[in-house]
Amino acid sequence: MSSPLFITFEGADKAGKSTQIRRLQENLLADGKPVLCTREPGGTPLGEELRSLVMVCRQEKLADETELLLFAASRAQLLRETIWPALQEGKTVLCDRFADSTIAYQGFARGMDRTFLDTLHHFILGERWPDLTFLLDLPVEESFRRLHRVLQETHEKNDRFEEEGRLFHQRVRDGFLAVAQANPQRVVVLDATRSPEELAQEIWETVKRRMAR
Ligand code: TMP
Numbered sequence: 001m002s003s004p005l006f007i008t009f010e011g012a013d014k015a016g017k018s019t020q021i022r023r024l025q026e027n028l029l030a031d032g033k034p035v036l037c038t039r040e041p042g043g044t045p046l047g048e049e050l051r052s053l054v055m056v057c058r059q060e061k062l063a064d065e066t067e068l069l070l071f072a073a074s075r076a077q078l079l080r081e082t083i084w085p086a087l088q089e090g091k092t093v094l095c096d097r098f099a100d101s102t103i104a105y106q107g108f109a110r111g112m113d114r115t116f117l118d119t120l121h122h123f124i125l126g127e128r129w130p131d132l133t134f135l136l137d138l139p140v141e142e143s144f145r146r147l148h149r150v151l152q153e154t155h156e157k158n159d160r161f162e163e164e165g166r167l168f169h170q171r172v173r174d175g176f177l178a179v180a181q182a183n184p185q186r187v188v189v190l191d192a193t194r195s196p197e198e199l200a201q202e203i204w205e206t207v208k209r210r211m212a213r
Helices: 017-030 045-055 064-088 099-109 114-125 140-154 166-182 196-212
Strands: 006-011 035-039 092-096 132-137 187-191
Touching: 006 017, 006 099, 017 035, 017 092, 017 132, 017 196, 035 064, 045 064, 064 092, 064 099, 064 114, 099 114, 099 166, 132 166, 132 196, 140 166, 166 187, 187 196
Parallel strands: 006 092, 006 132, 035 092, 132 187
Antiparallel strands: none
């Protein structure tokens, strides 16, 4: 039997990651494969506390270094408490965002030193990067349009990242695409303007091929 996969989903806000994770979870379960879904930041009790610290806008400006370390702390805990044990038990793990988000947001968009980010990731996860990453790529304008619609419907407030301007989000998108180009074996880029059904089908076909290896 092939070993269980560690699969991550990356991309802009409102690119449809949660929908695709749910669809893939349903497909895996229908195929008799145990699966665990989690998210970053968060996924553990401590991680969820860190999430609320890092996401919420407050009067005190969070320093970029603090922000980075809060994401890193959440990731270190999630790997040890949840992801690695689940893989050990034979479960396929689906994670909403992971280390590529740090490279795109803190590295490309905030401009933090990328060699340092590599060192930090080596410290947190060694060589144990995900087996497969789906990058749901969305033009910034479309991401903003979707976000605006959701905020109008739900009356929720922007989080700290949604507050950032177009230039920041363009750098995030460029960062994700650069990560994909540098890791073609791991990262599959998908056009997130396609229908959820089409995307779910392509993701499922890709995962089945990977599992059959
Ligand atoms: P989301 O869970 O709703 O996607 O929100 C998480 C936000 O945090 C999103 O705007 C991206 C940002 N983020 C980072 O900046 N760095 C990271 O390492 C991670 C995991 C998320």
